[in-house]
Amino acid sequence: MHRHKLFHDHLVRRGRHGWSGGMGRHGERRGRFGRFFGHGDLRTVILALLEAQPRHGYELIKELEDRTGGAYRPSPGVIYPTLALLEDEGRVRQAGGETGRKLYEISDEGRAELDGDRTAVEALFARMEDAGRHAGPGRPRVERALANLQMALKARMARPVSAEELDRIVGMIDDTASSIERT
CATH class of the missing domain: 1.20.5 (Single alpha-helices involved in coiled-coils or other helix-helix interfaces)
Structure with a gap:
């Protein structure tokens, strides 16, 4: 058995009470019950956070960790490819910023995507807030x-x-x- 597989099995074990924790396949921290976001949810949350204000990738990571009380902290290997995809699709654009750090802002296409399902956006932010309440401020x-x-x-x-x-x-x-x- 490969060493990586042994390490992964050690970190994430499925038992009768759900996931024990550890790192997800794409570097995101797993909660007790598996992935924090479903397919496409992270993309929606990033768009909503950029709608509120332009941000760097690191600021998005920190904001997600803060809003979930540490229950979810995506890795740069999850955030930056998602930002690149959103940029390729015209949903976000670079807004300038310091040398070496890309500042992203939402585009009109990104706003239109969010406007298509505000109920889903509100549900995602409610879930993040609920996770933050249950995690407590000292968890990280x-x-x-x-x-x-x-x-x-x-x-x-x-x-x-x-x-x-x-x-x-x-x-x-x-x-x-x-x-x-x-x-």
């Missing part, structure tokens, strides 16, 4: 801290560990868990 920070702990543990466990060192590591983790429960 907690996930980052957990990722740091996991990386530190993997790095440490890759080297030889004595029984005493292992007891100390396990004790620190247990103490931290107890402290968190008490707060």
